[in-house]
Amino acid sequence: MLLILPCSYTEGLTLQVISEGKRYIQRLSMLSRNAKLYLVITTLLGLSFGIWGVIFNLYLNLKEVGFQPDFIGNMFMMSAIATGFVALPAGLLCERFGPKKSLLIGLTSNLVSLVQIIVLEPSILLFASLTSGLIGTVGWVASAPFMMENSQPEERTYLFSVDWTIMVIMGVVGSYAGGVMPDLFNSLLGLATGAENGSAIGYRITLLISIVLAMVAIIPLLLIREDRTVQRQKVKALLSLRNIKSPGTIVKFMIPTALIGFGAGFIVPLFNIFFKLKFVATSEQIGVISALGSVTLGIGTLVAPLLSNKIGKVKSVVVCQFLSMPFIMLITVSPNLALAATAYILRGALMNMAGPISMTLQMELVSDTERATTSGFMIMADNIPRAITASISGEMMTGNDFFTPFLFTTVTYFIASSLYFIFFRKAEAQITSTQSGSVL
Numbered sequence: 001m002l003l004i005l006p007c008s009y010t011e012g013l014t015l016q017v018i019s020e021g022k023r024y025i026q027r028l029s030m031l032s033r034n035a036k037l038y039l040v041i042t043t044l045l046g047l048s049f050g051i052w053g054v055i056f057n058l059y060l061n062l063k064e065v066g067f068q069p070d071f072i073g074n075m076f077m078m079s080a081i082a083t084g085f086v087a088l089p090a091g092l093l094c095e096r097f098g099p100k101k102s103l104l105i106g107l108t109s110n111l112v113s114l115v116q117i118i119v120l121e122p123s124i125l126l127f128a129s130l131t132s133g134l135i136g137t138v139g140w141v142a143s144a145p146f147m148m149e150n151s152q153p154e155e156r157t158y159l160f161s162v163d164w165t166i167m168v169i170m171g172v173v174g175s176y177a178g179g180v181m182p183d184l185f186n187s188l189l190g191l192a193t194g195a196e197n198g199s200a201i202g203y204r205i206t207l208l209i210s211i212v213l214a215m216v217a218i219i220p221l222l223l224i225r226e227d228r229t230v231q232r233q234k235v236k237a238l239l240s241l242r243n244i245k246s247p248g249t250i251v252k253f254m255i256p257t258a259l260i261g262f263g264a265g266f267i268v269p270l271f272n273i274f275f276k277l278k279f280v281a282t283s284e285q286i287g288v289i290s291a292l293g294s295v296t297l298g299i300g301t302l303v304a305p306l307l308s309n310k311i312g313k314v315k316s317v318v319v320c321q322f323l324s325m326p327f328i329m330l331i332t333v334s335p336n337l338a339l340a341a342t343a344y345i346l347r348g349a350l351m352n353m354a355g356p357i358s359m360t361l362q363m364e365l366v367s368d369t370e371r372a373t374t375s376g377f378m379i380m381a382d383n384i385p386r387a388i389t390a391s392i393s394g395e396m397m398t399g400n401d402f403f404t405p406f407l408f409t410t411v412t413y414f415i416a417s418s419l420y421f422i423f424f425r426k427a428e429a430q431i432t433s434t435q436s437g438s439v440l
Contacts, residue, residue, distance in 0.1 A: 034150040035159055037220045039166055041103070044217040046167040050174020050294070051210040052113070054287050055182060057272050059203040063196060065120060069273050073394020075129045076269040080387030082133030083140070084380045090141040091376020095369070099146035100226050102372075106139015107221065110214040117207045141379060145372040148363045156363075157305045160356035165301040168352075172294035174210070179287015181206040194282065246366045250374055252423040253362055254381040256416040261382035263412030265389030266405035267328070270397060271344065278402050279337040293345040300353035313361045314424045317354040321417040324350035325410050332406040351413075365427060 031039075060067040060075075094102040112132040116125060144160075151159045183193040186202035193202075244250065267274070275281040275289065300320075307316045327347035334340035366374045393405040 030152070031159060032150050034224050035147065037224050038146060038150070039163060040220040041217045042163050042166045043170050044213050044220075046170030047174045047177075048110075048210045048214040048217075049167070050171035050290075051178035051181075051206060051213070052174075053171070054175045054178035054272060054290050055203055055206050055210075055283070056116070057270070058276065058283050058286070059117070059182075059200065059207065061273060061276065062198060062200055062203065064198075064200045067122075068398050069270060069277070070391075070394040070398040071122065072273065073270060073391045073397075075125060076394075077387040077391040078126050078129040079133035080265070080383040080390060082130045083137045084382075084384030084387060086134045086137045087141060087376040087379035087383065088373070089376070090138040090379075091373040093138060094142045094145060094372035094376075098226055099142040099149065099372070100221065100224050102142035103139045103146065103221055104218065106136050106142065107214065107218055109133075109136035109139070110211050113207075113211050117204050117211075137379060141372060141375045144359055144363055144375045148368070148371055157308060157357065157360050160360050161301050161305045164304075164352075164356040168294045168297045168301060172291045175290035175294055176287050178206060178210070179284045179290070181209070182283055198283070244370050244373060246370065246374075249365050250370075250377050253365075253374070254377055256420040256423070257378050258381040258385050259412045259416035259419070262385035262389055263409040263416070264382075265386035266393040266409045267331075269386075269390045270393055273397060274402060275337065275340070277397060277400070279340060281337055285337070289341045289344060292341070293348045296345050296349040297352050300349040301356060304353045304357050308357050312428050313357050314421060314427060317358045317361075318417050318421045320350045320354040321413060321420075325413055328406055328410045328413070332402050361424070361427065 057072050059065060060072050061069070090102070109132045112128050112135065115128040116132075119125070119128075143163075147159050147163065148156070182198060182202035182205075184202070185205045186193045186199045189199075189201060191199035191201055193199075272286050272290070275286050281289070304316065311319070324347045327343040327350070330343035331340050331347065334343060362374060362378065363371055389405075389408070396402075396405055
């Protein structure tokens with residue numbers, strides 16, 4: 001039976017969509033010059049990360065290069081451990097020197113990536129991963145405080161969401177380009193193609209392009225004008241952590257973040273290797289899957305502020321994360337690549353669209369003097385558990401166990417999402433009362 005909706009209902013829905021769209025555009029038009037320059041940086045980095053994320057593990061796993069998933073998992077472990085342990089000092093550094101200088105330091109980590117595509121000695125690769133994680137974390141920690149400093153409360157969720165969406169959309173382009181370029185370059189040079197037996201030359205050229213794009217992001221960063229009136233804290237005060245005014249709130253955020261990191265480490269760093277080993281996917285197919293996942297994620301992230309306005313930040317985060325869990329298991333039990341890819345795309349969209357909402361909530365619940373430090377704590381809580389489980393998962397996948405990692409991920413996501421709701425179900429009422437002049 002065909003369901004026909006009343007004209008008044010459809011007209012009202014259309015007007016509501018148009019109204020929300022106008023509000024979205026209005027919020028974006030209000031963004032500061034610094035915020036807009038930051039979005040340019042995000043565009044370049046998104047394209048760079050999209051290319052690197054699809055190709056680097058496949059490059060290492062080529063027959064010509066010869067590294068197995070267990071070693072690739074260990075490489076990720078080194079980077080994540082470095083990121084986890086340096087995140088808090090990086091947050092303190094950002095509090096002292098400001099987000100702009102911290103972002104500039106972070107971009108120099110891409111120079112270390114050159115070593116990873118030229119030198120193929122295991123010990124040097126592991127050391128380069130460690131170093132890249134140490135330096136890159138400084139810029140990573142600075143991103144959220146920078147957006148907070150350069151936005152007003154009414155536009156903040158929109159800036160975080162649009163920044164996330166741009167990263168995702170450019171990741172789409174980068175993922176697809178990264179999947180296609182190695183074979184394209186190898187074909188032009190008359191070299192072998194393919195994810196298994198392809199020449200490493202095409203992969204190296206593609207990875208080099210990724211590094212160049214990231215370094216070009218320095219140009220818009222240098223054009224950013226920092227607010228000189230913002231008081232930076234003294235080193236002595238920072239080292240004593242006297243800038244922390246909300247220790248209980250930070251700990252509550254760290255617990256579910258650590259559990260999400262623990263679960264994600266089992267599957268997220270090795271998704272491309274998983275598709276290659278279980279479904280014999282080519283680099284181009286993996287690039288297309290990653291690109292489609294990014295498209296869906298981009299759409300979901302754009303919708304995230306609207307969802308947040310309707311049901312609140314906490315419920316939005318929890319609902320999205322719970323809905324993603326069935327798709328995690330569907331990826332590993334799927335009988336073919338098409339179904340697994342569909343589940344992967346939906347999982348990614350649901351799980352990650354909650355990211356900017358949760359990050360905005362974090363920054364709103366702590367004072368301006370502890371935002372970078374809080375960001376450092378969150379990155380530490382996410383990456384140290386992720387490093388441990390990535391190494392374990394690499395061993396499992398080398399032994400052709402593709403089920404257990406996904407099961408562990410689902411269980412930890414369920415626990416983390418439940419705790420998140422328990423901890424923060426009343427948080428938004430606190431923010432409203434604070435903004436109205438009440439004391440927490």
